[in-house]
Amino acid sequence: xxxxxxxxxxxxxxxxxxxxxxxxxxxxxxxxxxxxxxxxxxxxxxxxxxxxxxxxxxxxxxxxxxxxxxxxxxxxxxxxxxxxxxxxxxxxxxxxxxxxxxxxxxxxxxxxxxxxxxxxxxxxxxxxxxxxxxxxxxxxxxxxxxxxxxxxxxxxxxxxxxxxxxxxxxxxxxxxxxxxxxxxxxxxxxxxxxxxxxxxxxxxxxxxxxxxxxxxxxxxxxxxxxxxxxxxxxxxxxxxxxxxxxxxxxxxxxxxxxxxxxx
Amino acid sequence: xxxxxxxxxxxxxxxxxxxxxxxxxxxxxxxxxxxxxxxxxxxxxxxxxxxxxxxxxxxxxxxxxxxxxxxxxxxxxxxxxxxxxxxxxxxxxxxxxxxxxxxxxxxxxxxxxxxxxxxxxxxxxxxxxxxxxxxxxxxxxxxxxxxxxxxxxxxxxxxxxxxxxxxxxxxxxxxxxxxxxxxxxxxxxxxxxxxxxxxxxxxxxxxxxxxxxxxxxxxxxxxxxxxxxxxxxxxxxxxxxxxxxxxxxxxxxx
Numbered sequence: 001x002x003x004x005x006x007x008x009x010x011x012x013x014x015x016x017x018x019x020x021x022x023x024x025x026x027x028x029x030x031x032x033x034x035x036x037x038x039x040x041x042x043x044x045x046x047x048x049x050x051x052x053x054x055x056x057x058x059x060x061x062x063x064x065x066x067x068x069x070x071x072x073x074x075x076x077x078x079x080x081x082x083x084x085x086x087x088x089x090x091x092x093x094x095x096x097x098x099x100x101x102x103x104x105x106x107x108x109x110x111x112x113x114x115x116x117x118x119x120x121x122x123x124x125x126x127x128x129x130x131x132x133x134x135x136x137x138x139x140x141x142x143x144x145x146x147x148x149x150x151x152x153x154x155x156x157x158x159x160x161x162x163x164x165x166x167x168x169x170x171x172x173x174x175x176x177x178x179x180x181x182x183x184x185x186x187x188x189x190x191x192x193x194x195x196x197x198x199x200x201x202x203x204x205x206x207x208x209x210x211x212x213x214x215x216x217x218x219x220x221x222x223x224x225x226x227x228x229x230x231x232x233x234x235x236x237x238x239x240x241x242x243x244x245x246x247x248x249x250x251x252x253x254x255x256x257x258x259x260x261x262x263x
Numbered sequence: 264x265x266x267x268x269x270x271x272x273x274x275x276x277x278x279x280x281x282x283x284x285x286x287x288x289x290x291x292x293x294x295x296x297x298x299x300x301x302x303x304x305x306x307x308x309x310x311x312x313x314x315x316x317x318x319x320x321x322x323x324x325x326x327x328x329x330x331x332x333x334x335x336x337x338x339x340x341x342x343x344x345x346x347x348x349x350x351x352x353x354x355x356x357x358x359x360x361x362x363x364x365x366x367x368x369x370x371x372x373x374x375x376x377x378x379x380x381x382x383x384x385x386x387x388x389x390x391x392x393x394x395x396x397x398x399x400x401x402x403x404x405x406x407x408x409x410x411x412x413x414x415x416x417x418x419x420x421x422x423x424x425x426x427x428x429x430x431x432x433x434x435x436x437x438x439x440x441x442x443x444x445x446x447x448x449x450x451x452x453x454x455x456x457x458x459x460x461x462x463x464x465x466x467x468x469x470x471x472x473x474x475x476x477x478x479x480x481x482x483x484x485x486x487x488x489x490x491x492x493x494x495x496x497x498x499x500x501x502x503x504x505x506x507x508x509x510x511x512x513x514x515x516x517x
Contacts, residue, residue, distance in 0.1 A: 114445030130446055131429040213430025214406060228433055232408040
């Protein structure tokens, strides 16, 4: 096809190559500076293992919660007409654009030990979210829910309402239609939304460290460990960063272009 | 009407951008002013901010620009060749990074000390009188990778404290912030940080903390192009005026 349209203009090719370089060169630099012995030592360290386990545990837990909350929300936004729908979608999207540290401060003001809702919670139950793994999950759900909900909404919209209508004329309830028609048809979009949310949760740092602090085993996730360690052990930090890079690439490979191209 | 509005907007934008860029440009090279670049530990923020004004009043043709940050980060940047005339660190170890990297001219000029204290909420409502009282409370400290964390490690070890903190923050100001935002009952910070929070915080001194205090070092950098200015800045900091400001902020001086 491109042969019949003519040569690609340099004015487009050159900036495209520069764009790829801007992204790839830092990653290449990271790989180039790695000392393999540091990688072995990093994987053997207990603190690193704790941080890796915590990152995986909290990201999986928060992605599941985002799925349980996000899919119904996505369905409401995609299938229901109601006044203020655009406002609700905009509000839900806010954590996507909020600087993560601002998200952390907002979470603290609401659910912190002296927060608007957190202080009464602490008084009545003795439980508070900061400094706990549950707090980490809460922070991750806050930042990931928009990705999951809006990603899934895109998938539901793309799947179309015709089959829903057909099911209704055949006598199916909306709940039955949701379970047996809507969701199976939108699985690619739903999966993409979940993977995006999981990736965001794995990389989450600003809100977590502001709201939950940093303690090995309880609240110290991989990004936090890397940030705290960067002042002390440069080789270990490069090794840890590479581990996160490999995980990110793994997620992208699993997505296989689905989140870039509309299903 | 639309075209007029568009042209007007474009004109305003053009004027605004050029004025902004011109202002940027002029503050950057300072016109005829000499620039003195100081790299300083973040715990020196208030003190160096005040001395900056004093120095600029004494030298009207000099613009002092101070970059605050973690001592370890700043020393590393200086070794990498970042522009700078003076380096002031909160730990001997950070200054040694600069000495080993052959950028610090003098690695032994100690000009201040800082002790660790227990900072509590105003009025100390939890009645924390010693490190032993931290058991069962929600308290925070610096991570061991930060200079203030190493000081905390030494103090806690000397006092045989086994109580565990709820969080280990990346620097001393983040640690203090956990207390002042109401998320912790107590925080192990420097005396100067507790003092800077004024009446929001009550400081409880730790017996024996003086044995494990933070030591501040200052040195001109080899990449400096303003050698005599750098030496004059160090003279101000280590001289009577500097000592007065440091003592008022809660630092210890020789």
